[in-house]
Amino acid sequence: MSVKGTHVDLGLDVKERNGWTVLSVQGEVDVYTAPQFREQLIQLVDQGQRSILVDLEGVEFLDSTGLGVLVGGLKRVRSSDGDLALVCTQRRILKVLEITGLTKVFTIYDSVDAAISGDGQG
């Protein structure tokens, strides 16, 4: 399954990988693009996806609006006994997650392959 976003600043792509639903995000996540990101996450949970992996490697900018979307998605999927993990190695994004304490909330992997194999947990 592949879903392409419509905003010029945000790309969203969904694929299935070994039991994970991988949502790859590209571009800038801010107050303008976050609604589309939020809608995509809600749609995945509503479709019954319970193991969601949000790949942030293509994200060029992320502020607190994007963090709110991630936390909202995590709460939503956990209320359905699922989980939402992240893929992120970018220093600039990890810094934002660290400042806000979210590195303790999310499981963060170094790559999609690492998440699938259960290795490389950050």
Place this chain on the structure above:
Amino acid sequence: MDRIVELEIPARPEFVGIARMAVGALAGIRPGLAFERIDDLRIVVSEACTSAIEGLDAGSVLRLRCFDGPKSLEVRIEAPGSSFESAFPIHEPEPDADNFRISLIRALVDDADLRSSDERTELCLVMHREAASDEDGEGGLPA
């Protein structure tokens, strides 16, 4: 000597990216701010503009004034009314742990101050530049 750059944007989400792009570009003209710190500033400008927009009517205008000097870059973001202030409790000693916005602003800029009157609210964000190797503090742009 400070160079002043001004920008006015409609208080709408699609213009926040323009504000942070402009401030980020300006921050890189003079030496003394590493790329990582410019990224920090872009985040804070985005947070500030978003906060202001959430409390304003869609027809409002945000005014950004950047005072670009050799020792610091100060960005003043001005919004009409006082809703900016209520959305931005920057003076509270212990922000709510869930308030990511305040946490980011406090962590990523050197100084932040809020000034308000009946007519407007202004958030001042300051990034100090590291000492430059050239004497006048100017960047490497051609004359």
